[in-house]
Amino acid sequence: MMRWLPASLVMAMLLVSAMAAASETGADALIGKMVGAVDRLNYEGVFVFARDGHMETMHILHSRNEQGSRERLTALTGEPREVIKDDQSITCIRADGGSVCMEPRKTLLGMPGMSPLQDGTNGLRDNYRLGVGGSQRIAGLSCREVTILPRDALRYGHLLCIHEDSGMLLKAQLQGQEGVVLEQFMFTHIEFPETLDEERFEPAIQGEGFSVQRMEEARAEREFMEPDPHWHLRNLPEGFRVTKVRKRTMEANPHPVQHMLLSDGMATVSVFIAQAERPDDLLMGVTRSGALHAAARPVGDYQITVLGEVPAATVRLIAESVVHEESP
Structure with a gap:
């Protein structure tokens, strides 16, 4: 014999379902806005990157105009090193005999976790659950939490905090099993100038004792x-x-x-x-x-x-x- 569920329980189940759908829709919109903002905006800031108990501080300068994107990333801690990138080339400057100039995933768009999201949320839902959380205050700005949680143990989870007005990513965590933080990036200061002078993208590290490596995209394609x-x-x-x-x-x-x-x-x-x-x-x-x-x-x-x-x-x-x- 079929028993009907109480109307209050049915209403509660429908409300939970609607809230989950709205959360995912909000996550789609925020992630889509973020992917465009990180490359489209002009910004200058300082962020910290932590992994395995080690922390680095970086200065980032990013500009977008009719000629394309340009970025300069400078290490403020550890060995002096710098990466300057535009749409045609990557230039790496480091101390002679030093370690690698910069990890590859830090040289494009400056932040961990950004490159895989170039297509927004396409393809995410089969493998991850998206959600929107509360607000935080990062680098003096309010940002909204977005969770990207794996559906199995074959991938990591991500916790992002996105500035809703600009779409800029202000904080990102890479999470392992049970939410253990494996890596974390967070801005401590950021500004959004209307324009950035061309000379600011010239190398800041120069002189004897430093080596320069340059790779041109056109040459690499050939x-x-x-x-x-x-x-x-x-x-x-x-x-x-x-x-x-x-x-x-x-x-x-x-x-x-x-x-x-x-x-x-x-x-x-x-x-x-x-x-x-x-x-x-x-x-x-x-x-x-x-x-x-x-x-x-x-x-x-x-x-x-x-x-x-x-x-x-x-x-x-x-x-x-x-x-x-x-x-x-």
Whole structure:
């Protein structure tokens, strides 16, 4: 015999459903506004980046005009180093004999977690739950919390705080299991000038004891060659798909390297395939640096390396999915 639910309970269930739908719609709008704002706006600020108990402070200068985007990122702590980027080139300035100039994910748009969201929320919902939280005050501005929580253990969660008026991202956390913060970025000061003088994008670090590395995008494009069509990814972790395949020469390897880029709508993972010089050069295993995991696996005389800000199990599964077949 069917029993009817109390009207008050039905109303409560409908209200919860409506609130959840409204929350996701609000998250879509905020994320969409943020993706455009980070590249469209002129801004200057200072932010801190924390990982594994280590904190760095960065100064960022970003401009957008008819010629495109320009950005200058300067380290205020640690070794003196600087990255200047426009639509045609990336220039890295660091102390002679110093470590890498800047982590790649900090050189474009200046903030962790931004590049994967270039398409807004497309592809996110199958793998993540979106929500809108309360307000915070960051760098003297009010911002709204947006949560992007994974539906399984194969990816990380994200907590963003977005300035509603401008759409600017003011704070971002990368979260592991049970909400453990793996990495965090937060502005301590930010301004939005109408214009920025051209000379402010000239190198601030100059003189003896510093080396300059410059890579031009046009030159890099010419170095690409036809990818080997026999490399495939079988049985990928659910939600991931290949978004780009390229092959090019690299200074660190005498053989061309094939690069496959994967995404689940939020996280991005790179797969590098390169022929080894000697059998002793082949590696196998998983390593970690902060939230970044790398998995290495040999396939014949080729080294497979998978790199991404995803859990260890994810890079391992992707590495195991790489096969070489004579026909698709």
